[in-house]
Amino acid sequence: MPDTLAQTLGVLAALMAGLWAWQRFHYHSYWLLIGFPLVALTVRATWRKVALGCGLTKKRQRWWFTTVPGAIASTGIVKVRRRFQRVAVDTKPWMWLPRPTRHGWRVTLWTLEGQIPADYAQAAERLAHSWGVHAVRVSSPRPGRVVLAATMRDPLVRVDHIPRSGELLKVSVGRLETGGLWSIDFRTVPHWINAGATQSGKSNLANALIVGLAPQPVALVGFDLKGGVEFTPYAPRLSALATTRGESVGLLDDLVALMVDRMGLCRTAGARNIWQLPPGVRPVPVVVLVDELAELYLMADKSEKDEVARTSTALLRVGQLGRAFGIYLFLSGQRIGSDLGPGVTALRAQCSGRICHRVNDPETATMTLGDLDPAALVSARAIPAETPGVAIVASQDGQWYRARSFYVSEHAAEYAARTWSHLAPEWAEVIRPGHSSGLDEADLSELLTA
Numbered sequence: 001m002p003d004t005l006a007q008t009l010g011v012l013a014a015l016m017a018g019l020w021a022w023q024r025f026h027y028h029s030y031w032l033l034i035g036f037p038l039v040a041l042t043v044r045a046t047w048r049k050v051a052l053g054c055g056l057t058k059k060r061q062r063w064w065f066t067t068v069p070g071a072i073a074s075t076g077i078v079k080v081r082r083r084f085q086r087v088a089v090d091t092k093p094w095m096w097l098p099r100p101t102r103h104g105w106r107v108t109l110w111t112l113e114g115q116i117p118a119d120y121a122q123a124a125e126r127l128a129h130s131w132g133v134h135a136v137r138v139s140s141p142r143p144g145r146v147v148l149a150a151t152m153r154d155p156l157v158r159v160d161h162i163p164r165s166g167e168l169l170k171v172s173v174g175r176l177e178t179g180g181l182w183s184i185d186f187r188t189v190p191h192w193i194n195a196g197a198t199q200s201g202k203s204n205l206a207n208a209l210i211v212g213l214a215p216q217p218v219a220l221v222g223f224d225l226k227g228g229v230e231f232t233p234y235a236p237r238l239s240a241l242a243t244t245r246g247e248s249v250g251l252l253d254d255l256v257a258l259m260v261d262r263m264g265l266c267r268t269a270g271a272r273n274i275w276q277l278p279p280g281v282r283p284v285p286v287v288v289l290v291d292e293l294a295e296l297y298l299m300a301d302k303s304e305k306d307e308v309a310r311t312s313t314a315l316l317r318v319g320q321l322g323r324a325f326g327i328y329l330f331l332s333g334q335r336i337g338s339d340l341g342p343g344v345t346a347l348r349a350q351c352s353g354r355i356c357h358r359v360n361d362p363e364t365a366t367m368t369l370g371d372l373d374p375a376a377l378v379s380a381r382a383i384p385a386e387t388p389g390v391a392i393v394a395s396q397d398g399q400w401y402r403a404r405s406f407y408v409s410e411h412a413a414e415y416a417a418r419t420w421s422h423l424a425p426e427w428a429e430v431i432r433p434g435h436s437s438g439l440d441e442a443d444l445s446e447l448l449t450a
């Protein structure tokens with residue numbers, strides 16, 4: 001008997017060790033074959049209790065078949081009559097079968113009458129605790145349906161390395177909490193705000209952009225009013241760099257002139273934007289990276305007022321019209337709020353791409369993410385300091401995601417800037433009046449008629 005017990009214990013220990021090793025060394029297959037089926041069964045089995053506990057059920061009147069004691073007959077025999085009764089029961093939203101995802105599972109629910117996706121979003125934290133998962137995110141693919149996406153553990157604690165980007169003006173800068181790539185695509189979302197407290201990962205994201213854009217046929221322009229300490233090392237790949245207020249005013253004037261020039265080019269060609277021009281005529285796209293936007297707006301004394309007003313107007317014009325003419329903004333800063341002046345509020349409205357790293361105060365999150373789902377604001381404030389690079393991203397699909405940028409050291413960005421320095425077009429060439437396309441009048445009309 002003791003032998004049998006020892007054997008059983010040995011087999012169990014070997015089994016446990018095997019499962020541990022499987023999970024440790026090939027989590028993906030372990031999750032699909034062992035982890036997920038168990039979790040799916042638990043989720044289905046506990047759904048009634050969990051929905052009840054999270055306030056997602058509704059009381060409904062049901063006909064209920066029951067047996068009740070009837071009258072006691074004179075013979076002394078108890079008569080039992082079958083009866084249908086109307087009773088109130090708790091109804092849970094109908095749940096489809098859960099499906100596995102890379103970092104957890106997702107399941108579709110049919111909402112009950114009077115429910116909206118926000119009811120489920122409000123209960124998301126309760127759902128996560130009830131099922132013992134890292135987080136539950138709620139989305140609604142169509143009216144009457146809600147999708148719960150659960151992540152078993154935070155997928156953003158470690159993210160891998162930056163992949164090479166294939167498309168023009170599109171850079172994969174990190175990973176979303178769903179496991180998908182987080183991409184910044186300037187052709188879809190032309191202007192971006194990148195906000196966050198100090199040491200939250202703003203510069204790292206700018207580094208990732210520089211590494212991604214450096215091998216592409218684009219002109220990069222930097223505004224670095226931290227005295228140039230951030231962007232000067234990347235100067236070999238930058239076509240222009242402003243490090244003082246005075247230089248910024250000049251460079252912004254150049255950008256506005258460039259935009260006006262490109263307007264003329266598009267008008268001549270009958271195109272609405274540079275992407276409708278034939279490839280041989282199309283001017284090079286320009287990505288403008290601004291570090292510490294507030295510095296462009298701060299005034300030490302009244303003598304700077306005119307300069308600030310010029311800067312503000314020029315940036316706003318680029319924000320309003322730049323998209324069509326291939327000029328894109330990526331604005332980084334700790335605070336990008338109305339306290340910097342009305343110009344900033346108007347500029348912010350032009351930036352549909354929003355990235356909010358860790359913030360110290362709720363106003364900054366609100367300023368950056370606007371009137372997005374309140375849960376996004378809560379999530380932005382909950383980003384821990386130990387995970388720099390984690391941010392809330394308002395995406396082009398109207399949803400918001402937690403995401404983390406790939407770690408890109410200054411050395412990696414400097415290396416990319418040096419390696420691809422030959423692709424940096426001369427600024428004087430980019431802005432040469434009447435030569436947005438780099439062709440003279442005769443070539444231009446020949447190409448347009450071809």
Ligand SMILES: Nc1ncnc2c1ncn2[C@@H]1O[C@H](COP(=O)(O)OP(=O)(O)OP(=O)(O)O)[C@@H](O)[C@H]1O
Pocket residue numbers: 196197198199200201202203204205388389390404405406407408
């Ligand atoms: N995605 C990331 N993964 C790992 N480490 C990161 C990530 N992003 C940033 N870090 C690290 O966090 C620190 C702060 O990052 P970064 O300099 O980008 O912050 P910042 O917001 O630009 O700060 P500041 O406003 O002070 O310049 C750096 O040491 C950086 O290496």
